[in-house]
Amino acid sequence: xxxxxxxxxxxxxxxxxxxxxxxxxxxxxxxxxxxxxxxxxxxxxxxxxxxxxxxxxxxxxxxxxxxxxxxxxxxxxxx
Numbered sequence: 001x002x003x004x005x006x007x008x009x010x011x012x013x014x015x016x017x018x019x020x021x022x023x024x025x026x027x028x029x030x031x032x033x034x035x036x037x038x039x040x041x042x043x044x045x046x047x048x049x050x051x052x053x054x055x056x057x058x059x060x061x062x063x064x065x066x067x068x069x070x071x072x073x074x075x076x077x078x079x
Contacts, residue, residue: 010050010053010054013046013047013049013050013053014050016042016046017043017046017047017050020039020040020042020043020046021043023035023036023039024036024039024040024043027039
C-alpha cells in the first residue's frame with residue numbers, strides 16, 4: 001500500500017497547530033525556552049504545511065520563499 005498525500009486528513013494541521021501552540025505557551029510559563037523555540041518552529045511549519053497542502057489541492061504553485069518571508073515578517077511584527 002502506498003502513502004498518498006491526497007488520502008491524508010486535513011484535520012491533522014489544525015490539531016497540530018493547537019497542540020504545539022498550547023505547548024509553546026506552557027513551556028514559556030515554565031521557562032523552558034529551548035523546548036519552546038522548537039515547538040514554535042513546529043507551529044510555523046504546521047501552518048506552512050497546511051497552506052501548502054491546500055494550495056497543492058487547487059493545483060496552484062506556492063513560492064516557498066514568499067510564505068517563509070511572510071511568516072518571518074509577521075513574527076518580527078509581533079515582538
